[in-house]
Amino acid sequence: MRTPLLTNIWHQALDLEQKKPVSRINMDFYNPNHAEINLADNMEMPNPNLISFAIPKARLNMPPLSLEPIDGIIRDVKIEEDSNDPNHLKGTINTEHSILCHIKEEKGMPHRVTLEFDRKVFSKYLKEKVILIDPGHGGKDTGGISPVGLMEKDVVLDFSKRLKKYLDYWQAEGIYTRERDVNVPQKDRTRIIKENNPDLIISLHTGTGTVGEVLGPRAKFFVDGEKKGKETANNIYMPYANRLPFPEREVVKSSSKLLSVFPERSIIMEVSNISSRLEEGWLRDYGFVEDMVRGLVVGIKNHFSKSSQKL
Secondary structure (H helix, E strand, O other): OOOOEEEEEEEEEOOHHHOOOEEEEEEEEEOOOOOOOOHHHHEEEEEOOEEEEEEEOOEEOOOOEEEOOOOOOEEEEEEEEEOOEEEEEEEEEEEOOOOOEEEEEEOOOOEEEEEEEEOOHHHHHHOOOEEEEEEOOEOOEOOOEOOOOOEHHHHHHHHHHHHHHHHHHOOOEEEEOOOOOOOOOHHHHHHHHHHHOOOEEEEEEEEOOOOOOOOOOEEEEEOOOHHHHHHHHHHHHHHHHHOOOOOOOEEEEEOOHHHHOOHHHEEEEEEEEOOOHHHHHHHOOHHHHHHHHHHHHHHHHHHHHHHHHOO
16 A cells, blocks of 8 residues: 655635635545545544644655644644654644534545534624724725825725625624715714724724835724723734734824724724735735735634633
8 A cells, every 4th residue: 555645735714605604624635545544533632722633654745834824713733744653644733712623534536634613603702792893084085095096995995894794794793984985074983983882993094104115004002091902902903914914013002082982992903005006906906805804804803702711
């Protein structure tokens, strides 16, 4: 029998449109004699958030691999050859929550093993949460303008509508301060916040800087609510920023009056830097923007899951 070689491993977080909220780890083995892999018989859970697996009589035909999906369910995946036995693979999957996985094996060429993790845990933390979405600017107030004419007011309104789609899916209540291209005065935005008393306020903007400079996203918290406000901003921002190819990882203070209403649960999220041609290109790429929105949803879930741990 020839030793099966692992030829590929990859991660999927299925989109809402596919109607199956799961995270997947897929592993393909090249095995000309169709030897049984039987991964289920070689798995352990040393703790509720860690899965260890072993694949006997298998070898890597690639360097040891580490994946960091940052998808709100799977934290990282690692696979390598056992130092004591090169014909033996070992791996680990760290998860954000205690969650069971379902294993599927498809015999063939290659032999595919799929581990599925249910993403319905998002509903546990988002269900019935009231989240106020504040798309900045609007109407004659364009906000920042990119080198090729992309306007901040349009970017954040589109971003807001995409975000609400995910919040609706996970049974949260998303509320807008504006749903179309109009300017909403600051006093009216503040009134909407006070009337709804939301669990979280996210004011969406884009950053600006020197033309051409790649700055990436940034989150802001109220200057006088430093401890809890900064914690909220970090909880949401880091999962968002870590999944994107931006250079900066920055959370800063702001004196915005909008943040002062409920400072401990309010942030301004600058989703990207509109004055950079490179970042403008990303903001015009609908697939990339969709990935940004999914990252923000992971950040929101991260915030509420951490908050629940303190109760």
